[in-house]
Amino acid sequence: MSDPHFFGYGSLVNTATHTYPNAQKATLTGWRRAWVRSDQYDMVLLSAVPADPSAKIQGLIAAVPNADWTALDQRETGYQRVLSEGKVSHEGDVTIDIAHYAVPKSDWRNGGIQTILLSYLDVVVQGYHQQFGKDGVAAFFDTTDGWDTPILNDREAPHYPRSQILSRAETALVDQNLARIAAQII
Numbered sequence: 246m247s248d249p250h251f252f253g254y255g256s257l258v259n260t261a262t263h264t265y266p267n268a269q270k271a272t273l274t275g276w277r278r279a280w281v282r283s284d285q286y287d288m289v290l291l292s293a294v295p296a297d298p299s300a301k302i303q304g305l306i307a308a309v310p311n312a313d314w315t316a317l318d319q320r321e322t323g324y325q326r327v328l329s330e331g332k333v334s335h336e337g338d339v340t341i342d343i344a345h346y347a348v349p350k351s352d353w354r355n356g357g358i359q360t361i362l363l364s365y366l367d368v369v370v371q372g373y374h375q376q377f378g379k380d381g382v383a384a385f386f387d388t389t390d391g392w393d394t395p396i397l398n399d400r401e402a403p404h405y406p407r408s409q410i411l412s413r414a415e416t417a418l419v420d421q422n423l424a425r426i427a428a429q430i431i
Contacts, residue, residue, distance in 0.1 A: 249312050252333050252345040254278055254304035255291040256365065259372025262407040265307035265317075270376060271335035273302045273345060280361055280391030282354040285323045288404070289361045289394050291369065292324070292348040303377055303384060306335055306343055321346045360431065361396045363419075364403035367411050370419045379418065386422045395429045 252273050256262050277296035280289045293302065309317060318326060324346035333343045373385045386392075399405070400416075411419070423430065 247341045248308040248310050249314075249342040249344065250306040250308050251317060252304055252306050252329055252343050254293055254302045254345065256368050256372065256407060257307075258305050258376055259368050259407075259409065260305070260307075260375075261409055262368060262372075263307070263320075265309065268305045268307040269335055269337060271304055271306040271333050271343075273304060273329060274298070274332045274334065275300060276302055276332070276345075276347075278302055278385075278389040280389070280394050281348045282357055282359045282394075283323055283348050283352050284354050285352060287359060288365070288397075289359050289391070290323060290348050291365075291389070293327075293345055294347065294390075300388075302388060303373075303381060304345075305372075305376060306333060306341075323348060323352070325349045359394070361391075361394050362403075362405050363396050363398045363400055363430070364405035364408040366396065367400070367416070367419055368405060368407060368409050370422070371409055371411055371415050374415055374418060382418055382422060386426055392426050392428055395431045396423065398430050 275298050276293045277300045279294045281292040326344045327347050329343040373381045
């Protein structure tokens with residue numbers, strides 16, 4: 246029997262932030278990414294949200310050895326693990342169980358002054374660039390909702406616990422896409 250896998254669509258796409266084996270490209274259908282305010286945090290979280298059946302999110306799957314979800318569940322505090330129920334396409338063993346994480350709708354906050362951490366976004370974009378190239382980064386921005394949320398520039402003193410150092414080219418790629426979508430950086 247195969248180990249179950251997670252589908253990552255945010256920071257989990259950046260393999261420098263975890264050690265889960267057998268990472269491979271995959272696509273989740275019927276879901277879309279969105280920046281979501283949560284009652285549990287002072288920052289905005291990137292979440293998968295149910296969408297039109299034709300919606301697609303690029304990401305990665307990776308094995309969860311021995312079905313030991315404990316460490317990943319702790320990492321993804323504030324999210325609920327959701328069975329992907331055959332909505333993930335990938336190469337390889339099609340019989341594996343796959344789950345993804347989403348902020349429960351009951352925890353969403355409609356207002357407030359929460360921000361997206363730029364150090365968090367940098368990690369996500371670095372992962373997409375490494376896995377899917379510049380076109381994948383553009384697709385990430387284009388298939389994510391909530392860009393009207395202010396972005397806190399915390400690059401000099403990152404608040405995100407799994408922040409990474411970006412190359413100049415990666416930083417420029419993030420900044421170019423933020424300018425393209427007219428994001429508000431504070």
